[in-house]
Amino acid sequence: MPVTHGFKIPLMRPIVDQEMLQAAAVSLQNEKLVMGESVYKFEEEFARYCGTRYAVSTGSGTAALQIALQSMGIDQIDEVITTPFSFFATSNAIIHAGAQPRFADVENHGFNLDPQKVEASLTQKTRAIIPVHLYGHPARMNEFRDLADDKGISMIEDACQAHGAEQNGRRVGSFGHVGCFSFYTSKNMTVCGDGGMIVTNDEQVADTARSFRDCGRASKYTMARIGYTSRLNTVNAAIGRVQLRRLDKWNEARRGIANLYRRELTDAPGVELPPAEMSGETPVYHLFVVRSDHRDQLALHLEKNGVEAAIHYPIPIHLQAPYRARYRYSEGAFPLAERLAEHVLSLPIHPAITEEEVRTVSRLVRSPVPE
Ligand SMILES: Cc1ncc(COP(=O)(O)O)c(C=O)c1O
Missing domain, CATH: 3.40.640.10 (Type I PLP-dependent aspartate aminotransferase-like (Major domain))
Structure with missing residues (x-):
């Protein structure tokens, strides 16, 4: 298993x-x-x-x-x-x-x-x-x-x-x-x-x-x-x-899950959804990533309720120790990337997740996060 x-x-x-x-x-x-x-x-x-x-x-x-x-x-x-x-x-x-x-640096409004x-x-x-x-x-x-x-x-x-x-x-x-x-x-x-x-x-x-x-x-x-x-x-x-033959079906399932999250989390207080899909674009939602000013508390709140969330990525590459040492980067070099690192949170997504599970996660994301 x-x-x-x-x-x-x-x-x-x-x-x-x-x-x-x-x-x-x-x-x-x-x-x-x-x-x-x-x-x-x-x-x-x-x-x-x-x-x-x-x-x-x-x-x-x-x-x-x-x-x-x-x-x-x-x-x-x-x-x-x-x-x-x-x-x-x-x-x-x-x-x-x-x-x-x-x-x-990254786009002003995307990843x-x-x-x-x-x-x-x-x-x-x-x-x-x-x-x-x-x-x-x-x-x-x-x-x-x-x-x-x-x-x-x-x-x-x-x-x-x-x-x-x-x-x-x-x-x-x-x-x-x-x-x-x-x-x-x-x-x-x-x-x-x-x-x-x-x-x-x-x-x-x-x-x-x-x-x-x-x-x-x-x-x-x-x-x-x-x-x-x-x-x-x-x-x-x-x-x-074998997996390649399944890929389109799995991606379709991921897209359905992403749409459900988008519906369930519309207007969720303090939560920013992934950028809207551009016309002619088909993302495949390897991750479903929201942004929150209270990201760390939200992650803990989910964890305490049995939901695994993760941060991709908590430290931008230029601020990783070997890059700081080798190239002398410091905070402020790429402010938008640094801001994303402080705010992003990945919610559960995979082809086998159920609608009920997505609704449970969404309810927790919407509920007040303990300080
Ligand atoms: C964006 C990106 N680039 C490169 C890699 C490296 O791939 P691998 O772990 O197979 O070496 C990964 C994944 O792990 C990735 O997510």
């Missing part, structure tokens, strides 16, 4: 069903454990799902970002601009790739990186930008694409929280030169373990990424580059193929 940490209503609940168990057993009994047939099939199916020509699986989402950057030739003298308000793996991957992370603030932060050394589709809300892809094309830099989408999200009829991951996904166990689809995927239309980037993730091989015992052991295990790919 997936772990629910003893909460009556957990934040999320990984799904493992009979078909996934069966796929795992068949894979373990019949395939090569590493780089078996399921890996290639999963890559093919994932590329088709995203609407890209190629997909290259990796050992994690972080590795997908790092390998994507390195496969695009981004190196030590290059700067890559991203958001300070994400899971810290986004910018760690830039450092792992050997480049320098730079940040620009995502602001294209205009990115433009104002570009330098001669900027080689790429990494917008993140945070919580499953697509970032402003048209503006980022125009900016990247105009300035002759690359755009890499961090779609680790947004499998299946769409903007103007296209799936995220397919807008940038490269899109990166994570299959970590909390994501909208998982591989029941760690895993990641790079999607792209660029054949050379795909070929280079395939070599990087497999020890830098050119062939079995010749090397083209200094690579990594960062392959997706065959059994995980076999499970991922």
Whole structure:
């Protein structure tokens, strides 16, 4: 049974069903454990799902970002601009790739990186930008694409929280030169373990990424580059193929839950809902995140009543200890991201949560929070 940490209503609940168990057993009994047939099939199916020509699986989402950057030739003298308000793996991957992370602040009213603030932060050394589709809300892809094309830099989408999200009829991951996904166990689809995927239309980037993730091989015992052991295990790919077939249905369920929360929490005192959906946009609600001036008390109130809530993320990346030490960041550098870190609260959302549970959570969110 997936772990629910003893909460009556957990934040999320990984799904493992009979078909996934069966796929795992068949894979373990019949395939090569590493780089078996399921890996290639999963890559093919994932590329088709995203609407890209190629997909290259990796050992994690972080590795997908790092390998994507390195496969695009981004190196030590290059700067890559991203958001300070994400899971810290986004910018760690830039450092792992050997480049320098730079940040620009988020939108005034949303959670995502602001294209205009990115433009104002570009330098001669900027080689790429990494917008993140945070919580499953697509970032402003048209503006980022125009900016990247105009300035002759690359755009890499961090779609680790947004499998299946769409903007103007296209799936995220397919807008940038490269899109990166994570299959970590909390994501909208998982591989029941760690895993990641790079999607792209660029054949050379795909070929280079395939070599990087497999020890830098050119062939079995010749090397083209200094690579990594960062392959997706065959059994995980076999499970991922089953989960991919379920993804649209699960995302639809998440969207229904988000709509129910929106209805139940309309006018809830002191609570700000996630930004309204823009026309042509289909978010996939990896998380349902509200903002509150009494966030910490509200989280405690929910916890005392058996509801698991969480903060994604309590410290913006630039204020994490290693970033302060390395880049000398301090409070006030990115005020909107810092404000979000103080106010955001993620409420339970997953495909199997019931309407009754959503109503229970909403009642608690609306009820007066003890001081
Ligand atoms: C936005 C974002 N980027 C990158 C990652 C890194 O993915 P992984 O944990 O698979 O390395 C994650 C997830 O954990 C994430 O949420």
